[in-house]
Amino acid sequence: MAAEAHVHVEHPQRESFWTRYVFSQDHKVIGLQYLLTSLFMALVGGALAMVFRTQLAWPQSGILQADQYLAAISMHGTIMVFFVLTPALLGGFANFLVPLKIGARDMAFPFVNMLSYWVFALSIVPLVASFFVPGGPLNAGWTAYPPLSALPQAAPGSGLGQTLWLVSIAIFCVSSLLGSLNYITTILVLRTRGMSLMRMPLTVWGIFVAAVLALLTFPVLMAAGILLLFDRLAGTSFFVPGGLVVGGQVIPHTGGNPLLWQHLFWFFGHPEVYIVILPPMGIVSDVIANFARKPVFGYPAMVASMLAIGILSFLVWGHHMFVSGMHPLLGTGFALTTLLIGVPSAVKTFNWLVTLWRGKLYFSTAMLFAVGFVSLFVAGGLTGIHLGNAPVDIPLHDTYYVVGHFHLVMGTAAVFGIFAGIYFWFPKMFGRLLDERLGRIHFWLTLLGVYGTFFPMYYVGMAGMHRRIYDYRAFPYLAHLQPVQVFITLSAFLIFAGGLVLAYNMLRSLTEGRPADRNPWRGTTLEWSTESPPPHHNWPGEIPQVYRGPYEYSVPGAPQDYLPQWEPEPAAVRAGGH
Amino acid sequence: MEATPQVPSPLEETQRSGLSLGLAVWLFSLLGVAGALYARWVWTPQSVTREGTSIQSLFDIILGIILVAFIVVHLLLGYFVIRYRARGREAALYLPHHTALEVTYTAVPAAVLVALSVAGMVLWSRVHAPPPPDAFVVEVRGEQFGWSARYPGPDGKLGRVDNRVPAPFNVDPRDPASRDDVISPQIYLVVNRPNRVLLRTRDVQHSFWVPAFRLKKDLLPGATTELVFTPTRTGEFDLACAELCGVGHYTMAGKVRVVTQEEFDRWMRQQARRE
Ligand code: HEM
Ligand SMILES: [Cu+2]
Ligand SMILES: [Cu+2]
Numbered sequence: 001m002a003a004e005a006h007v008h009v010e011h012p013q014r015e016s017f018w019t020r021y022v023f024s025q026d027h028k029v030i031g032l033q034y035l036l037t038s039l040f041m042a043l044v045g046g047a048l049a050m051v052f053r054t055q056l057a058w059p060q061s062g063i064l065q066a067d068q069y070l071a072a073i074s075m076h077g078t079i080m081v082f083f084v085l086t087p088a089l090l091g092g093f094a095n096f097l098v099p100l101k102i103g104a105r106d107m108a109f110p111f112v113n114m115l116s117y118w119v120f121a122l123s124i125v126p127l128v129a130s131f132f133v134p135g136g137p138l139n140a141g142w143t144a145y146p147p148l149s150a151l152p153q154a155a156p157g158s159g160l161g162q163t164l165w166l167v168s169i170a171i172f173c174v175s176s177l178l179g180s181l182n183y184i185t186t187i188l189v190l191r192t193r194g195m196s197l198m199r200m201p202l203t204v205w206g207i208f209v210a211a212v213l214a215l216l217t218f219p220v221l222m223a224a225g226i227l228l229l230f231d232r233l234a235g236t237s238f239f240v241p242g243g244l245v246v247g248g249q250v251i252p253h254t255g256g257n258p259l260l261w262q263h264l265f266w267f268f269g270h271p272e273v274y275i276v277i278l279p280p281m282g283i284v285s286d287v288i289a290n291f292a293r294k295p296v297f298g299y300p301a302m303v304a305s306m307l308a309i310g311i312l313s314f315l316v317w318g319h320h321m322f323v324s325g326m327h328p329l330l331g332t333g334f335a336l337t338t339l340l341i342g343v344p345s346a347v348k349t350f351n352w353l354v355t356l357w358r359g360k361l362y363f364s365t366a367m368l369f370a371v372g373f374v375s376l377f378v379a380g381g382l383t384g385i386h387l388g389n390a391p392v393d394i395p396l397h398d399t400y401y402v403v404g405h406f407h408l409v410m411g412t413a414a415v416f417g418i419f420a421g422i423y424f425w426f427p428k429m430f431g432r433l434l435d436e437r438l439g440r441i442h443f444w445l446t447l448l449g450v451y452g453t454f455f456p457m458y459y460v461g462m463a464g465m466h467r468r469i470y471d472y473r474a475f476p477y478l479a480h481l482q483p484v485q486v487f488i489t490l491s492a493f494l495i496f497a498g499g500l501v502l503a504y505n506m507l508r509s510l511t512e513g514r515p516a517d518r519n520p521w522r523g524t525t526l527e528w529s530t531e532s533p534p535p536h537h538n539w540p541g542e543i544p545q546v547y548r549g550p551y552e553y554s555v556p557g558a559p560q561d562y563l564p565q566w567e568p569e570p571a572a573v574r575a576g577g578h
Numbered sequence: 579m580e581a582t583p584q585v586p587s588p589l590e591e592t593q594r595s596g597l598s599l600g601l602a603v604w605l606f607s608l609l610g611v612a613g614a615l616y617a618r619w620v621w622t623p624q625s626v627t628r629e630g631t632s633i634q635s636l637f638d639i640i641l642g643i644i645l646v647a648f649i650v651v652h653l654l655l656g657y658f659v660i661r662y663r664a665r666g667r668e669a670a671l672y673l674p675h676h677t678a679l680e681v682t683y684t685a686v687p688a689a690v691l692v693a694l695s696v697a698g699m700v701l702w703s704r705v706h707a708p709p710p711p712d713a714f715v716v717e718v719r720g721e722q723f724g725w726s727a728r729y730p731g732p733d734g735k736l737g738r739v740d741n742r743v744p745a746p747f748n749v750d751p752r753d754p755a756s757r758d759d760v761i762s763p764q765i766y767l768v769v770n771r772p773n774r775v776l777l778r779t780r781d782v783q784h785s786f787w788v789p790a791f792r793l794k795k796d797l798l799p800g801a802t803t804e805l806v807f808t809p810t811r812t813g814e815f816d817l818a819c820a821e822l823c824g825v826g827h828y829t830m831a832g833k834v835r836v837v838t839q840e841e842f843d844r845w846m847r848q849q850a851r852r853e
Contacts, residue, residue: 066825141822147799148782148824154722155824241800245741245748246722246781258783258799292662293670298680323785325798328706332699339691339698346687347680349651354679356658358671363595363663371659375603378651379610382644385691389698391705392637395630395792398785398820440595451606459617464789466820469828476831477623477789477816554670561669 023118025110026536030117031096032429035422037121038088042415043503045079046496048072057489059471067156069470070139074157077142078127078165082172085276085414087120090176090214093279093421094183094207096429100527101204103192103544105537108185116178123171126164135159141468143269146239146261150231150253153246163232166225173222180211180218187211192526194546198303199565201525201550202296205303206282209310213271213278216314224264231256262324266317273410274313277377278306280417281348284370286550287420288352290523291367292359293561295551298351305344312341322393331390338388345381349374360554360561364521365439369420372447373413379451380409383458398468401461407454419446419502426506427520431532432513438505445498452491456484522562525550529566593663600660607652611645623790626811626836629705630792636701640694709806713772714842718765719747720777720784720797720819723826727765729846731758741780748780760849765834768842769812777803785821788834794820809836 024030052072055064064072095113099106107113130137139157140149144165152159187208191200200208230236231253239261242254289296296302318326318334352374361367383405386392396402419442426434460481465472472478472485519528526546530539544566552563618641625631717728717736728747730736737756741748749756767773777786779797786805787794795805819830837845 066828070822070825070827139825145783145822148822151782154782243741244781244799250742256800293664295672295674297673298675300675301680301684323794324796325801325803328702331706332702335698335702336695339695340688342691343684343688347684350683351680353651353654353658354673354676356655356662358673359658359662360664360668360670361592361596361659361662363592363599368595368599371599371603371655375606375652375655378648382648385644385694386637386640389636389640389694391633391698391701392640394633394705394794395637395789397794398787436591444598447602451610455606455610455613459613459621462614462617463621464623464787464818466787466818468822471828474829474831475816475818481621551674554672556672 023114025106025114027095027099027107027110027113028429028534028538030113031092031094033117034087034095034120035092037124038084038092039503039506041079041083041124042088043499045076045084046499048076048079049492050496052076053489053492055470056472057485059473064470066470067136067139070141070155070468071137071157071161073468074138074141074144074165075127075131078138078169080411081142081272081276082169083124083127085411085418086176086214086272088418089276089279089414090179090183090207090210091117091120093203093283093418093425094179094211096425097203097527098183098186098207099190100428100530100534100538101201101525102187102190102195103526103546104186104190105539105543107182108190109182112178113182116175116182119171119175119178123168123175125168126171127168130161130164130168133160133164135161137161138165143265144228144261145265146228146231146256146258147241147244147246147251150228150240151244151246151251152232153249153251163229166229166232170222170225170229173218173225176214176218180214183207183211184215192543192546195526195565198300199546199549201282202285202299202302202306203279203282205306206278206280209306210275210278213275213310213313217268217271217275220264221268224261224268228261259321259324259326262321262326263317266320267314269320270317271313273406274309276414277410277417278309280373280414280421281306283417283421283424284352284373285355286523286525287366287370287424288355289551289553290424290521291362291364291370292356293362293553294355294359295549295553296351297354298347299549299551301347302351305347308344309341312337312344316341316388319388319390319393322390323397335388335390339385342381342385342388345377349378349381364423365434365436365443366420366423368440368443368447369416369423372443373416373420376408376413376416376450379455380405380407380413384409395464396461398466399461400457400465400467403467404454404457404461407457408450412450412454416446419443422502422506424521425527426509426513427516428527428532428534430510430513431516432509432511433516433520434509434513435505438501438508442498442501442505445494445501449491449494449496449498453488453495456488456491460484460488519564522560524552524562524564526565529564589664589666593665596659596663600656603652603656603659607649607656611649614641614645623792625790625792626809626813626815627791627793628808628810630790630807631810632701632704633792636697639697643690643694705807707806709774709804710772713774713806714768715774715776716765716767717776717778718786719780720786720823720830721780722782722824723819723830724763725765725817725819725830725832726761726763729760729762729766729849730755731760731850733758736776739778758850760846762849765817765832766842766845767809767834767836768839769809769836771839772806772808775805775807777805782823783821784819784823784830787818787820788815789818790815791834796821812836812838
């Protein structure tokens with residue numbers, strides 16, 4: 001960031017380093033704070049995965065004890081979901097892009113925006129602290145099912161580590177609330193003249209729907225978390241039934257119900273996977289249209305399917321609970337809604353495919369990741385048809401089949417969307433392009449690694465291997481899978497190596513990347529109409545007005561293969577770069 | 579000014595990357611499908627229950643459909659990526675929408691998914707049908723970190739259990755139905771008749787998972803859950819706990835023995851004699 005400090009000092013009010021880069025209210029700075037924090041957390045979450053995968057592939061190595069293994073997977077999942085994907089998308093990209101793409105000078109509530117980042121930063125403190133307390137971090141998985149997570153006797157990590165986890169998540173929920181209110185309000189009221197809803201780029205649509213989901217579901221998680229804290233600290237019994245004996249001790253709680261936690265958690269948890277996949281769906285649409293020089297095929301259907309996914313995502317949470325002991329009738333309903341949600345997902349996939357068809361495809365690194373996203377989304381999404389079919393889920397639930405499914409469809413697909421976005425908007429963020437050769441190395445390491453890691457997880461899942469086991473050798477039918485475990489772990493190392501290449505590329509390109517003009521990719525949306533990087537308040541002069549939809553590429557008869565949203569008349573289109 | 583994106587590398591680079599990506603997509607999808615077929619036919623345990631076999635058939639039908647969809651999408655993806663790489667002066671097709679195409683590819687997946695969903699519902703209600711009154715009954719208890727079983731004895735009734743009672747299996751001796759209950763670390767099931775496995779936990783969640791049965795069910799603190807099914811083959815099958823239950827979760831391996839009625843009766847008489 002040091003190199004940034006003297007790039008544009010033309011801003012009238014002189015700001016100190018502190019108000020400019022630390023307690024900034026500029027949405028772009030806040031966006032970068034979010035993005036860089038999440039990328040750092042991705043290294044932490046990824047490193048945890050490397051360690052526990054090593055343990056699993058070579059169980060005799062004993063580099064982790066059983067409780068440390070559980071702590072590692074629990075923290076890995078927590079970090080990846082709450083501290084990487086959510087803040088990178090509904091934090092990093094949402095902040096940086098929403099005002100620039102809809103033609104606003106900033107977010108609706110800049111101060112609240114700053115607060116949301118700092119509350120997020122605060123939520124990391126108890127999480128990290130839990131590594132250093134007696135018993136270590138939580139052992140109960142990122143889903144933290146009570147009574148395992150409610151009773152300190154139940155596991156070493158169910159002591160202070162679990163309490164700190166709950167505190168961290170509750171604080172995170174507050175931050176997410178502040179953020180999503182801001183995105184929703186900004187998108188609804190601050191669009192520039194001509195920017196009707198149906199002219200918004202799909203990235204903005206994805207962020208909008210995701211923000212609505214976040215607004216309506218994070219409070220439920222927060223309530224559940226606080227109730228669980230009460231169970232742990234104040235002796236209430238929301239989730240702990242009577243008559244339990246743990247470690248020879250009779251538990252005094254009575255009358256709670258552990259299924260209540262599962263309902264509340266997944267009422268949040270399922271929409272959460274769409275919170276982290278809808279914005280990447282938008283990003284990927286933007287990137288594919290740009291590098292295919294072609295309008296996104298079926299824009300209205302793309303918007304409609306995002307809305308359909310958003311609504312249906314509230315009605316499917318029970319598919320995580322088919323074998324939980326919930327009433328079987330509920331399973332029937334949830335199976336139906338779950339399969340229905342496959343329809344808009346299929347529509348989106350076909351629309352991306354047709355967008356590529358007869359395009360003029362340029363394979364920048366951003367485009368490579370965008371196409372990779374489509375492949376991963378399909379590879380992960382299709383097995384959802386197995387898992388969402390209630391009886392078929394019975395043998396698959398809580399096996400590596402599920403681990404393969406959700407890593408492909410939401411974990412790595414979302415990560416590919418984030419990577420595509422980073423390569424695409426880095427020049428807008430920092431005024432310099434990322435190095436494309438390093439970008440390709442990053443892409444190929446990641447793609448090979450992801451396929452090699454998560455496809456075989458399906459296979460070991462079919463063979464019956466269940467999740468969250470420290471050492472599979474206790475189960476005779478899993479012994480023959482040893483070579484596959486090693487293969488998975490070696491592939492995972494490739495993903496991590498790719499991440500290091502990205503980190504190096506970003507650091508280097510900040511100062512040495514090729515300088516970018518306003519519109520290095522000859523894009524059509526509003527962020528490309530201003531300087532790279534944009535000044536505080538985004539446009540030096542007037543905010544541009546919008547004249548057309550977001551993807552007018554290769555319009556027949558136009559002088560150029562793109563018509564930017566801000567150009568009044570096709571005839572008046574000037575060469576890019578102003 | 580050239581009206582193409584400022585590709586930071588020459589056109590040859592885009593050509594090479596596109597070709598590699600297309601070929602990679604094809605190769606991965608073929609390997610992926612081959613692996614799935616191998617895992618299905620070589621690694622997946624043969625189902626030894628009637629319900630599990632039906633589940634496995636529906637799994638196979640869906641597997642067929644999704645493998646075809648997977649291959650078709652990836653063949654197209656790879657083909658488009660290779661075929662439509664930018665080459666020079668050609669222009670992309672301006673095609674914002676095409677209603678007939680869009681309606682088709684909404685309706686076809688919707689129809690397939692609804693059909694699969696109906697098939698799933700029928701099977702689901704069969705798997706959850708109420709147990710017949712003459713079902714073989716066994717109670718399986720999970721705790722950190724092991725399994726044990728209880729059989730109702732000649733009266734056909736399981737006695738009351740209270741975790742606070744310091745008796746084996748915490749069976750309440752004041753309940754007359756509990757007198758003849760047989761408690762054992764061995765889990766026996768009887769072949770070719772409906773078995774009703776009652777599941778109970780003493781502490782946290784566990785999950786009763788027998789890969790060869792293709793069936794699993796969580797043990798829910800504060801409640802009794804159950805699985806009802808008909809084993810179709812005798813033998814000894816591996817049991818695992820599939821729900822994270824603490825540090826020893828990975829040690830909760832066990833065995834389930836499916837035996838004939840005569841074998842079970844013989845074993846039961848031995849147990850009764852020992853008591
Ligand atoms: C570096 C690449 C990654 C590898 C090698 C990896 C590997 C794994 C494995 C093997 C598990 C299962 C552990 C077990 O059940 O014993 C797991 C769990 C999980 N991973 Fe990843 N993962 C990676 C990236 C991600 C990403 C990007 C996400 C983002 C969503 C993610 C989210 C999760 C979640 C939510 C869990 C569940 C944790 C739990 O069981 O509580 N992972 N990961
Ligand atoms: Cu879900
Ligand atoms: Cu367990």
